Amino acid sequence: MAERASTGVQSVERAFELLELITNARYEVTLSELAELADLPLPTIHRLLRTLVSLGYVRQLSNRRYGLGPGLIRMGEVASRQLGAWARPHLAGVVAQLGETANMAILDGDMATYVAQVPSAHSMRMFTEVGRRVHTHTSGVGKAILAQLDDAHVRRIVGRAGMPTPTDHSIGDVDALLEDLARIRSRGYSIDDNEQERGVRCYAVAVPGMPSQTAISVSGPLTRVDEQFAARAIPILTEAAHAIAADIENVNRRS
Amino acid sequence: MAERASTGVQSVERAFELLELITNARYEVTLSELAELADLPLPTIHRLLRTLVSLGYVRQLSNRRYGLGPGLIRMGEVASRQLGAWARPHLAGVVAQLGETANMAILDGDMATYVAQVPSAHSMRMFTEVGRRVHTHTSGVGKAILAQLDDAHVRRIVGRAGMPTPTDHSIGDVDALLEDLARIRSRGYSIDDNEQERGVRCYAVAVPGMPSQTAISVSGPLTRVDEQFAARAIPILTEAAHAIAADIENVNRRS
DNA sequence: AAGTAACTTCCACCATTCGGAAACATTCGA
C-alpha cells in the first residue's frame, strides 16, 4: 500500500501486506519468497500466514506454497457490488460510444481508488486494475474529485498524501494544483495530460451527489484521445455521470 | 468463521472478524453496531477500523458509518480467478443439461468451501454463497473430497473440525462416516440426502488431479433431485469434473 | 544415504496492543 497510518495495528498491517504480496504473485508463493519481499523474519511471516490460513483467506498447498484463500471471494464481491458494479452498465455505454476505456474512482482516504472499469476493445488501451490506488493530483478522476472540494480540504489531502511527480508533466506543488482545479471547475471537466503516465490522456468528470466523492473518466493513448475526441466525449461522460447519480438515488430510495 | 486456530494472531483475527461483520451488514454499519455484534470494546474496534480504513479495506462515510473499502476488490477477484472462475463454464454446462444448481468446492483446512456456483433458473433452487464454508461430513462435496483421502487423514480432519449434525439425517460419528465414504468410493459419487439441510439433496463427484482437493456437485429440492435425476446427473457431473481437470492441466502446462 | 535448503515450532522478552476514562462530536427533544 502506498500510504499507511503510523499508528495502525502493526500485525494487522503486516497480515495485509502479506495478502497483497500473495495477490501480486503469479499464483503460488513460497514462505522464503514472501520473507524476501516483505523483509520480515520467517517465523513472523509463518505465524501470520498460519492465522490467515486458519481463517480461510490464504491456502497452503500440498507443496507447501501459499495462495489466496476462498474467504476473500465473498468479501471482494460484496465490496465490488457496494462500490461500483452497478456503475458498470453506464461505463459500458461510454465505451460503446467512445471506444476507449472508462473508469470510475472514489476518494479513498487521501488517494483515489479505481472501483469499476470497462476496458476498450482496442489492443492498445488503458488498463488500470480495479482496486488500484492512485494519487489525486496526477489523475483525471482524482483532480475531478478534488475540484469538488474547497481549497483547505485539498491542501490537507495532498499535504498528507504528498505530491510525487511520476512524469515531467505532473503537477508538483499545491498552488499549481489549485490553479488547475479552478480551471477544472470553470470548464466542467478534468484533464490528465501525461501526468500520471506518459503517452496517456484522460478526461474525467465528477459524479454528483454520491456518498463518497466519485468521478468517472475515459482514457487512452495520445494518438486517439485528443481535443477532437474530448469534444465528443465530455457530453457523453457528463450524461453517464448523471445517470449513475440517478441510479444511486434510486437505490437509496428503495432501501 | 466456524473454526479458528487458538494460537492465531489475535488482532489479525479480530480485524477479519470486523471485516466479515461489515460484509454481512446491509451496506453501512455504525461503530456501536459492530461493538454489539463483535462483543469487543469500542476503542479496540475503533483502532482496528482505523487501521483497516488507512489500508483501504474499509471506508468511513461522511455520516461516520463504515463500509467495505475498494482494496478488497482486487484481492477478491484474484482469489476468485485462482480458485474457481475458470470452472464456471463447465458448471454452467451442468446447469444447462440438468436444470439444477451446480457448485464447486475445495478442501479448506478442515472444512469445505464453495468457490464457484452457477445457480439454477428455477425460483426454488439451491443457493449457496461462494466463499461459504461448510463441514465436510454433512455436504456432498465434502464427502466426495473425504472419499479421496485415507481413513487416518479423514479422522484427523473431522476430529479437528467436529461433527455437528444440523439435521436428523446427518452423520454424527466417524465410523458411520467412514462406512459412507467406502460406499462413495465404490459407487463413484457422493450423496448428501437431507444431511446438510432439510429438503435438499445433492450429488457430488471429486475433480481428479487438482492442486487442492476439489469436488463439484449438483443440488436442489427433494422433489426434483431424486434417484431418477441421479441416473442422468452422474455421467454429466463426471464428465464436467474431467473437463475441469483437463483445463487446469492445460493452465499448468501454459505457465 | 548424506548434506543442504526450506519450513515449522518453541518460548523468554518486551514492544505493541488493549481498553477504561476522558474528551469530542452528533443527534434528538423540548
Add this chain to the structure above:
DNA sequence: TCGAATGTTTCCGAATGGTGGAAGTTACTT
C-alpha cells in the same frame, strides 16, 4: 436554539500478546 443524551474518538499506562533467534523437522538435491 440550546441542553441533554448518545455515539465516536483519543489518550496512555499496564500487561499481554506479538516477536524473532534458536532449535527442530521436513523436503529436495546430489
